[in-house]
Amino acid sequence: MTTALIIIDVQQGLCVGAHAGVGWQAMVERINLVAGKARAAGLPVILVQHESGSDFLKHGSESWQFAQGLKVDDSDLRIRKTTPDSFHGTDLIATLQARGVSTLVICGMQTEYCVDTTTRRALALGFPVTLIADGHTTVGNAALSADQIVRHHNLTLAGIASFGPRVHLELASDISFDL
Template sequence: MTTALIVIDVQQGLCEGEYAGVGWEGMVERINGIARRVREAGLPVIFVQHESASDFLKFGSPRWQLAPGLDVHASDLQVRKTTPDSFHNTDLAAVLQTHDVKELIICGMQSQYCVDTTTRRALALGYPVTLVSDGHTTVASGELSAAQIVRHHNQTLAGIISFGPRVTLQAAADVLRGGA
């Protein structure tokens, strides 16, 4: 079965200032390690980038660019999106179909928005998901720390059974290494 790595919204605007995901630098290093193993296995790496009509993540702007230190290769694929759902009004489903992808590895930003929504949509579309448990981050909310939000979403997403396909949590170091 073909697996693809989906890296969601790891962009400069979400790695600086008030929207900087907690620990994003370490997350980028972990994503780079996974992406290297995915490429070595001959599998697709897909970078999803959010864009907004406002200047914050305007297409082509400095904040829209992928984060510093993120290892991107010419062979990697890119998908642009305008909602938290990486499938909604994008060509992601077509890209996955073209590459005969049947399973997804998901990581990126922000845990409670785009990572959560894309993971749930992937399940609804029939894709089993490996969620990289230490490969997504966010900013603190008024009530919860970023770490609490990440833990909550790991637990919640891994507990969803109603779609059929499931979410499997896996640490970045174990992805494509057979670890649990």
């Protein structure tokens, strides 16, 4: 059973200004910790980058680049996407299948959009998911703070049983890729 780490949308445009995820710097450090463990175990690290036709997150723009402080390795795989679903209209499933990946570890930005949608789609496709409970963030809205959104999604995603595969929550510091 092979595991892959999927890092979703940890991009500069989501770390500054109105779109800045709460506590993004500490989240990036936790993601770096997990990515280092995955690389040391020889597991695929997949970086997903959102892009749009507008100036915000436009391919190649400053906001589209990886967040400052995110450690990226030449061996990391990259997926470009245009929707909250990292599988939709991308070669992510083919990339996973080509490497014999059967389980996923997911982290990134924004919790209630791309992390949520990709996690649910992974379950629907038959992948058990470890969601890094302290490895995703977002911005607050008129109804909920960012911390409330993160806690809500951790509980909600871990409670989904109808797909068969489940979401397991784990803190970044507790993740181990024992082979």
